[in-house]
Structure formats: structure tokens, C-alpha cells
Amino acid sequence: MGKAITEKILSDHSEQKDFKPGDIIDVKVDFLLTNDISGPVAVQEFEKMGDGELFDNNRVAIVLDHFTPNKDVVSANVSKTMRDFAKSKGITHFYDAGYGIEHVILPKDGMVKSGDLVIGGDSHTTTYGALGAFSTGVGSTDVAGIMALGTTWLRVPEQMKFVLKGKPDKWINGKDIIVYIISKIGTDGALGKSMEITGDGVKYFDMDSRFTICNMGIEAGALNCIFNFDEITEIYEKNAGVSNYKIYKSDEDAEYDYVMEINLEELQPMVAAPHMPSNGRPVTELSDVNIDQVVIGSCTNGRIGDLRTAAQVVKGKKVSPNVRALLIPGSREVYLMALREGLIEIFTESGFTVCSPSCGPCFGGHLGILGRGERCVSTTNRNFVGRMGDKSSEVYLASPAVAAATAITGKITSPTEVA
Amino acid sequence: MIYRGKAIKYGDNINTDVILPGQYLNLTDERDLAAHCMEGIDSDFVNKVEKGDIIVGGSNFGCGSSREHAPIAIKASGVSCIIAKSFATIFYRNAINIGVPAVECPDAIDEINEGDILEVDIEKGTVKNITLGKSYNATVYPKSIQNLINVGGLVNYVKSIRGVN
Numbered sequence: 001m002g003k004a005i006t007e008k009i010l011s012d013h014s015e016q017k018d019f020k021p022g023d024i025i026d027v028k029v030d031f032l033l034t035n036d037i038s039g040p041v042a043v044q045e046f047e048k049m050g051d052g053e054l055f056d057n058n059r060v061a062i063v064l065d066h067f068t069p070n071k072d073v074v075s076a077n078v079s080k081t082m083r084d085f086a087k088s089k090g091i092t093h094f095y096d097a098g099y100g101i102e103h104v105i106l107p108k109d110g111m112v113k114s115g116d117l118v119i120g121g122d123s124h125t126t127t128y129g130a131l132g133a134f135s136t137g138v139g140s141t142d143v144a145g146i147m148a149l150g151t152t153w154l155r156v157p158e159q160m161k162f163v164l165k166g167k168p169d170k171w172i173n174g175k176d177i178i179v180y181i182i183s184k185i186g187t188d189g190a191l192g193k194s195m196e197i198t199g200d201g202v203k204y205f206d207m208d209s210r211f212t213i214c215n216m217g218i219e220a221g222a223l224n225c226i227f228n229f230d231e232i233t234e235i236y237e238k239n240a241g242v243s244n245y246k247i248y249k250s251d252e253d254a255e256y257d258y259v260m261e262i263n264l265e266e267l268q269p270m271v272a273a274p275h276m277p278s279n280g281r282p283v284t285e286l287s288d289v290n291i292d293q294v295v296i297g298s299c300t301n302g303r304i305g306d307l308r309t310a311a312q313v314v315k316g317k318k319v320s321p322n323v324r325a326l327l328i329p330g331s332r333e334v335y336l337m338a339l340r341e342g343l344i345e346i347f348t349e350s351g352f353t354v355c356s357p358s359c360g361p362c363f364g365g366h367l368g369i370l371g372r373g374e375r376c377v378s379t380t381n382r383n384f385v386g387r388m389g390d391k392s393s394e395v396y397l398a399s400p401a402v403a404a405a406t407a408i409t410g411k412i413t414s415p416t417e418v419a
Numbered sequence: 420m421i422y423r424g425k426a427i428k429y430g431d432n433i434n435t436d437v438i439l440p441g442q443y444l445n446l447t448d449e450r451d452l453a454a455h456c457m458e459g460i461d462s463d464f465v466n467k468v469e470k471g472d473i474i475v476g477g478s479n480f481g482c483g484s485s486r487e488h489a490p491i492a493i494k495a496s497g498v499s500c501i502i503a504k505s506f507a508t509i510f511y512r513n514a515i516n517i518g519v520p521a522v523e524c525p526d527a528i529d530e531i532n533e534g535d536i537l538e539v540d541i542e543k544g545t546v547k548n549i550t551l552g553k554s555y556n557a558t559v560y561p562k563s564i565q566n567l568i569n570v571g572g573l574v575n576y577v578k579s580i581r582g583v584n
Binding site for chain 1: 441442482485563564578580
């Protein structure tokens with residue numbers, strides 16, 4: 001019997017070879033990341049764990065992206081804690097405020113790569129499955145434990161397969177795929193399981209779209225979400241200057257507990273209505289909803305491909321006077337690319353406010369927090385109650401194309417109506 | 420270990436954003452976090468919670484963010500354990516790591532009323548609803564997780580591996 005890609009990567013990172021779903025195995029971690037939310041608590045716990053030695057100061061990244069640039073003294077002290085810790089431990093990969101979002105930076109800088117086993121103190125660490133890596137999120141004490149040992153335990157996941165078929169419309173983004181999937185299986189549809197995205201249709205999705213899909217696997221409860229390595233992955237890794245990656249692909253006869261086929265030709269742009277990522281509906285069903293704010297950015301959709309798509313929609317048009325539109329490039333590099341390509345000019349002329357690279361308002365930290373009863377269309381990944389501000393506010397999750405079209409009209413709009 | 424306390428009940432998909440809203444994630448002191456526990460869904464929680472209380476959730480309890488601030492806030496509120504139909508993977512790990520028992524007991528949940536007195540036996544894997552006079556079987560932790568709990572959580576586990584006191 002063949003093996004799925006996730007099983008192969010886990011097997012190569014564990015001394016236990018003969019495992020089955022549900023077994024608890026110990027695994028070696030290739031790369032660990034943490035940020036200014038999970039990091040400070042991890043540092044506290046790490047200090048309690050003994051001799052203060054990191055398992056490897058070259059295989060830990062700290063990224064200050066959530067409360068940065070610091071909005072107040074409390075956040076500034078949190079950043080300082082991490083800055084001091086990185087310095088005292090000689091952590092090589094320290095990304096200070098303004099560099100950008102962890103899940104945008106790390107694959108681009110070649111820190112995480114195909115075939116790796118990556119653990120992060122952030123639930124959206126599932127993002128790196130797009131590279132054909134195993135990646136999953138943990139909390140602070142687990143981060144501390146891995147900083148000390150370089151190993152952790154995992155419950156071996158059951159395998160789920162999502163087969164993309166046919167050719168999608170030009171406005172379909174990875175966001176539409178994953179919102180559609182979650183609308184079908186629910187926020188616990190993949191609880192503790194592995195989601196593999198495969199099929200002939202994957203060739204229509206670039207790495208930026210694949211990162212988006214894997215990023216939101218956690219919104220279905222998945223342990224990890226993953227693509228098989230292909231030509232698109234290879235080009236991305238070469239552009240990132242990575243050569244020492246490892247290629248994994250599922251066997252033809254690998255077994256899955258669940259298989260879903262998705263016909264890309266029938267797929268419409270999707271919007272997840274409040275207050276669950278599983279409330280996905282075709283954009284046309286929500287066309288009467290008026291919007292106060294639009295956010296384009298985050299670890300889900302803050303990459304250059306996302307900005308190019310959104311710019312295509314807004315070019316030469318004005319943001320609705322009823323909308324505050326925010327553009328938050330996912331990293332300084334994305335910002336610079338957008339600047340050089342003229343995208344920043346397009347957004348600014350149309351009435352967008354361009355913010356410095358960070359997580360922004362996604363998690364309700366700062367920048368663009370919503371007031372009472374306000375509605376936002378956002379390219380971020382969660383729309384829980386109060387996620388972006390006041391408990392009575394609402395977040396609608398959508399692709400960059402839908403978000404851009406919505407910014408122009410002031411109500412939820414399909415890009416086909418504007419562009 | 421047996422935990423006995425009064426039930427504070429919530430529904431399905433209680434996410435970490437409502438347990439501990441994002442605006443407080445720059446706080447690290449557990450007392451500060453406890454002051455905002457469940458604020459996103461139940462602003463009365465901090466007033467009604469008493470030492471030893473048991474939080475009861477539906478399916479997928481703790482979904483969403485990896486923020487350990489959520490189980491830390493629950494623990495610091497005096498909650499002795501959490502029972503639910505199922506737990507989100509990261510929350511489950513976090514709870515175990517910091518010593519908050521997270522017990523899966525799908526059969527017991529629907530019949531529990533807010534305020535019922537519950538008794539949870541971790542080793543035996545049972546939940547008793549004292550108020551209703553009923554007993555239910557709960558999922559028992561795998562052996563390796565039980566070991567982690569027995570040594571007092573991940574910090575002690577790592578210390579034991581590294582041979583430090």
C-alpha cells in the first residue's frame with residue numbers, strides 16, 4: 001500500500017516508522033518559528049526548562065509582526081522581550097518590526113522549504129504545506145519545549161484528499177477554493193487530520209494561491225494542509241534561492257479516509273459571512289450587504305500576486321466614499337515590489353490607505369479596528385465574533401479580487417461587475 | 420485525579436478569540452488574562468466563575484488561534500477542568516501542557532445544565548453528573564500524554580529529559 005505525502009514526511013522525521021492514524025509519535029523539527037504573541041509566553045516557559053540552551057540557534061525564527069510597529073508601551077515591552085531574547089541566545093533569524101508577516105517572509109527567504117517539518121507558535125503555520133512541507137501550529141509552551149529539545153510529539157493524522165478538477169475562471173483565487181471546502185466540511189471537518197490538495201486543477205494555482213489555501217486549512221481544524229511538490233513549487237524554490245529542499249509526492253495508491261472532488265469550472269468567487277469561516281456563500285448571494293471597511297493583506301492574502309489582482313480591479317477607479325480601504329503588504333519585499341510595479345500608486349490614487357507590513361487589524365490588535373455594528377470585507381482568515389474589533393462588528397472573508405471590487409462599490413461585489 | 424465543580428456551559432465551536440480577545444494578547448500576566456476570560460462571549464463569566472468550576476463545551480472547543488493565553492486565562496480563573504464533545508488540536512495540546520485537563524466526553528454534554536455539579540475522573544475516564552445522578556464514559560488520554568500530565572506538564576517533562584531540576 002502506498003503512502004500519502006504527509007505520512008512520508010512524518011516517517012522521515014521520526015524513529016517510529018510503523019505508525020497509523022491516531023498514534024502518538026515523536027518527530028524531529030527542522031524549523032521553529034514564533035512571534036510577538038506566542039513568543040513572550042514561550043520565553044517565560046523556556047526559562048523554566050533548565051539550562052537555557054537552544055537546540056539550534058540557526059533553526060529558530062522570531063518575527064515581530066502582530067503588534068508592530070508598537071501601538072503602546074505594553075506592546076513595545078513585548079517586542080523588547082523578544083529582541084533581547086534573540087540577542088542573548090544568538091538567534092540568527094530575527095525579523096524586527098516592519099519586515100513583515102512570518103508566513104509571508106519565511107518561505108520567500110528560504111527559511112522553510114519543501115520537505116521540511118516546520119512547527120510554529122501560530123495556528124496559520126499550516127501555510128507552508130503549499131511548498132510540500134509538513135507544517136503545523138502550536139502554543140507557547142510547545143514552542144518553548146521545541147526550543148529546548150528540537151523535537152515534539154504529534155498525533156498521526158488521518159488523510160483527507162481534495163481533488164481539483166477543470167479550469168477555473170480568471171478571478172478565482174486560492175481563497176475561493178478553501179472557503180468553498182470549509183463551507184462543505186465545516187470548521188471541524190478536518191479536526192486533527194491532514195488535508196491534501198491535489199488533482200489536475202492544481203496547475204492553475206500559483207504559490208501565492210496555494211499558500212492561501214494551506215493557511216486556512218486550520219480553519220477546518222486540520223493538523224496540516226499540503227500540496228504535492230510540482231513544477232510550480234520548483235520554480236518558487238529556485239526563485240527563493242533554495243536548493244537543498246526535498247521532494248515528496250503521494251503515491252498513486254495511497255489510502256484516504258475521505259475524498260472530495262471540486263469542479264473548478266462551476267466555482268464562483270466565495271465569501272465567508274459572519275461569524276464562521278464555514279459560512280461560505282457565492283459572492284452573488286451577498287450582493288446587498290453594505291460595507292464600511294475593506295482590508296487587503298494578512299498572511300492569507302498579502303502577497304504580491306494578491307496585490308496584483310486587487311490592483312487590476314481598482315485601477316482607474318475610486319474607492320466608495322462610504323468605505324475605508326486598507327492595503328497592507330505582507331512584507332517589506334512585497335511592498336517594494338508593489339512600489340516598483342506601480343501598484344502602490346494605483347491603490348493610493350484610488351483612495352486606499354497603504355499601511356506598513358504587519359498582521360494589521362486581522363486579529364483585532366491595532367490598525368483598522370471596527371466600531372459598533374461596522375462591517376468589513378477582508379482578505380484575512382477569520383471572522384469570529386469580535387475578531388476585528390467591537391463584538392457587534394462583522395467580518396466577511398473574501399479574495400483580493402472580491403475585496404477590491406467591494407471597496408469600489410461599497411457593497412459586496414463580484415470582480416466581474418467592476419473590472 | 421478527580422475534579423468536582425459546577426458546570427458553566429457553552430455551545431459548539433467556542434473559539435480562542437472569544438475566550439481571550441486579540442486586543443489583550445500583549446498581556447502575559449495570568450491575572451490580567453483571567454480578568455478578560457470569555458469576554459468575547461460571556462461578559463458575566465468573570466463574575467460568576469468560582470474556584471473548581473468546570474467549563475462545558477460542545478464540539479471543536481478552542482478552535483482558532485494557537486494563543487496559549489486562552490487556556491492560561493481559563494486556568495487562572497480557577498477553572499479545574501474543561502469537558503467538551505471534542506477539542507481543537509492546538510487548544511488540546513496547550514491545555515495539557517499547562518495542566519488544565521481537557522476531557523472529551525461527547526455523551527455527557529447535551530444533558531448537562533448550567534450549574535449542575537459534575538465530577539470528572541481523569542484516570543478512569545468518567546464524568547458523573549451528580550445533579551442528574553448519571554455517569555458517562557469519557558475518552559482516556561493515550562499513555563504518553565498521561566505521562567506528560569503525571570509529571571506536571573511540558574516544562575517538567577522537558578526538565579526530566581534534560582536531567583535538570
